[in-house]
Amino acid sequence: MHFMSQPRYNPKTQRDDWYYRIKESFRDLTGRVRSRVMLNVGFIDEPHHPEDIRDIGKCLTYIHEHQGEKDLFGNPLSRYNEFVQRKAQEFWHEMVNNGSIDAVKTTMEESRKKAERLVDVNTIEHTDAREIGAEWVCLQAIRELEIDKFLSREGWSEIQINTTLAHLITRTIYSPSELKSMRIMDENSAVCELLSGNQEWRPGFQSIYKVAPSLYELKDKLESHLCQKTDDLFNITNRIAIFDLTNFYFEGRKEGSRKAQFGRSKEKRSDCKLLVLALCINKEGFIRYSSILAGNTADPNSLPDMVDTLNAKTRVPDDPKDKVLVCLDAGIATEENLQKIKEKGYNYLCVSRRRLTDYEIAPDAKTVTVLDSKQQPIKLTQVKHEEDGDYYLEINSPAKQLKETSMNRKFKERFEEELQKAKESLKKKN
Numbered sequence: 001m002h003f004m005s006q007p008r009y010n011p012k013t014q015r016d017d018w019y020y021r022i023k024e025s026f027r028d029l030t031g032r033v034r035s036r037v038m039l040n041v042g043f044i045d046e047p048h049h050p051e052d053i054r055d056i057g058k059c060l061t062y063i064h065e066h067q068g069e070k071d072l073f074g075n076p077l078s079r080y081n082e083f084v085q086r087k088a089q090e091f092w093h094e095m096v097n098n099g100s101i102d103a104v105k106t107t108m109e110e111s112r113k114k115a116e117r118l119v120d121v122n123t124i125e126h127t128d129a130r131e132i133g134a135e136w137v138c139l140q141a142i143r144e145l146e147i148d149k150f151l152s153r154e155g156w157s158e159i160q161i162n163t164t165l166a167h168l169i170t171r172t173i174y175s176p177s178e179l180k181s182m183r184i185m186d187e188n189s190a191v192c193e194l195l196s197g198n199q200e201w202r203p204g205f206q207s208i209y210k211v212a213p214s215l216y217e218l219k220d221k222l223e224s225h226l227c228q229k230t231d232d233l234f235n236i237t238n239r240i241a242i243f244d245l246t247n248f249y250f251e252g253r254k255e256g257s258r259k260a261q262f263g264r265s266k267e268k269r270s271d272c273k274l275l276v277l278a279l280c281i282n283k284e285g286f287i288r289y290s291s292i293l294a295g296n297t298a299d300p301n302s303l304p305d306m307v308d309t310l311n312a313k314t315r316v317p318d319d320p321k322d323k324v325l326v327c328l329d330a331g332i333a334t335e336e337n338l339q340k341i342k343e344k345g346y347n348y349l350c351v352s353r354r355r356l357t358d359y360e361i362a363p364d365a366k367t368v369t370v371l372d373s374k375q376q377p378i379k380l381t382q383v384k385h386e387e388d389g390d391y392y393l394e395i396n397s398p399a400k401q402l403k404e405t406s407m408n409r410k411f412k413e414r415f416e417e418e419l420q421k422a423k424e425s426l427k428k429k430n
Contacts, residue, residue: 001038001060003053010043017043020053022060022091038100039091048083055080059088064101130190138169139194144233150225154218162195163203167211178208223289230286238282241310241346243328245278245302247295261295278302280310299331307337307344323347356392360384374399 001024010017020041027033044053059077077085095101142148142165151161169191170181185192186202193199215222230236247265249272254260260273274295280288289309293302310324326341326348333350341348365382372378376399383392 001064002057003041005053008043012043012045019043022057022095024064039095039098041091044087046083052081052084052087055084056088056091059084060092063088063092130193131188132190132194134173135169135189135191135194138172139165139191142168145226145229147222147226150222151218154221160207160214162192162201163207164211164215166191166195166203167208178211182208220289223287227286227288230284234284234286236282236284236286238288238324240283240325240327241288242281242283243278243303243306243326243332244281245276245293245299245332247274247276249274259292259294263294263296276302278306280306300334300337303328303332303337304340307340307346310344310346325349352392356383359392359394361394372397372399 001022004021004023005018007016008019009015020043021037022039022041023035024038025033025035059080062076077088080088148161148165151164156164166185167178167181170176170184170189173189174181174184176184182203182205192201192203231238247263247267249265249267249269250260251272254273257273260275262270262272263274263276264270265272265274276293276295276297278291278293280290282288291302291305291309293305307326310326324346326346328337328348328350330351330353333348333353335353338348338350360383362382362384365384367379367381369377369379376397378400379396381394381396383394385392
């Protein structure tokens with residue numbers, strides 16, 4: 001116990017004196033530090049020293065901690081002066097009479113009951129805890145797409161299907177290698193339990209490494225199945241087909257690969273062998289089909305195979321208004337490729353590879369303003385064109401113009417800096 005004091009006006013002395021309270025600080029059974037006022041002492045009018053107030057608090061603490069105990073070695077409070085002993089006994093009896101001591105016991109009892117309802121986190125041991133949320137979402141998506149039923153129709157056994165789905169789900173969520181995915185299934189993920197219902201089942205080492213080659217053998221059939229399912233689920237008409245391609249590099253030598261070749265890397269790693277991935281997607285973002293090409297395949301050369309595949313998988317309508325619109329960028333849109341798209345009965349939308357310098361705006365042309373993904377305006381104006389010829393639009397994008405101006409300025413600045421360095425180096429000795 002200890003005294004808290006603050007200056008107050010004393011009516012007896014008609015001046016400011018110290019007003020005292022006895023407080024006790026304690027830690028309850030939940031570990032929380034608490035304090036409460038045991039007694040409002042008020043003003044102490046008797047003459048005393050500041051040390052006497054401190055000693056009274058020590059005496060009260062001793063009396064509180066040794067209630068009902070007999071002193072075998074005499075009274076330990078006898079070392080204090082008569083004023084301290086008398087006041088300590090007086091304040092103690094007041095606290096006992098007003099129930100302050102019992103109130104502390106009640107508070108401790110309440111904290112004990114509260115502590116019994118709490119869990120000590122330091123005593124918790126996690127045994128075989130696993131992630132299940134993302135795995136469950138992926139499993140539901142797989143069942144909606146009926147991938148498991150497709151594999152079953154292809155003659156796969158239940159163990160093969162469970163192994164494949166477990167590997168696909170793990171790679172989707174955690175993006176690991178085959179070896180790391182096995183460790184995740186064994187230590188972190190509950191995907192095996194979700195698929196098999198058996199906590200002990202885990203796919204084998206060899207079966208995990210066979211998943212990707214086995215699925216690749218069914219690539220065309222699986223893509224057709226997924227296209228049909230997504231069309232049915234989302235009521236997709238596939239009026240727009242978007243062509244694009246990218247490439248990725250190998251850090252190994254890939255000496256035994258026929259498709260891995262040196263080429264122009266989009267990741268600036270032309271020192272490594274590449275593979276080209278060509279994709280055709282619809283406007284909803286679902287892949288219609290994919291193709292893996294040699295690493296040295298140029299962008300324009302990749303389009304003919306893609307158009308042939310699209311033609312084999314898509315019915316060309318008789319009504320020109322219902323024709324599929326093929327969207328491609330300027331890197332693929334050569335005159336030969338555009339002619340091939342026309343021959344297959346498709347419309348196309350692309351950025352022209354040849355710049356029109358002498359074009360005229362149509363007399364009755366209207367300017368339409370659209371917003372891009374950053375809500376920046378883009379103006380589209382019809383250009384006068386020949387009958388049954390290509391339909392051109394003049395695109396005016398202030399944001400694009402500002403970007404090109406900035407790129408041109410930086411190019412000029414770097415070019416001038418290098419010229420200045422060359423000029424200065426010519427003046428130097430040797």
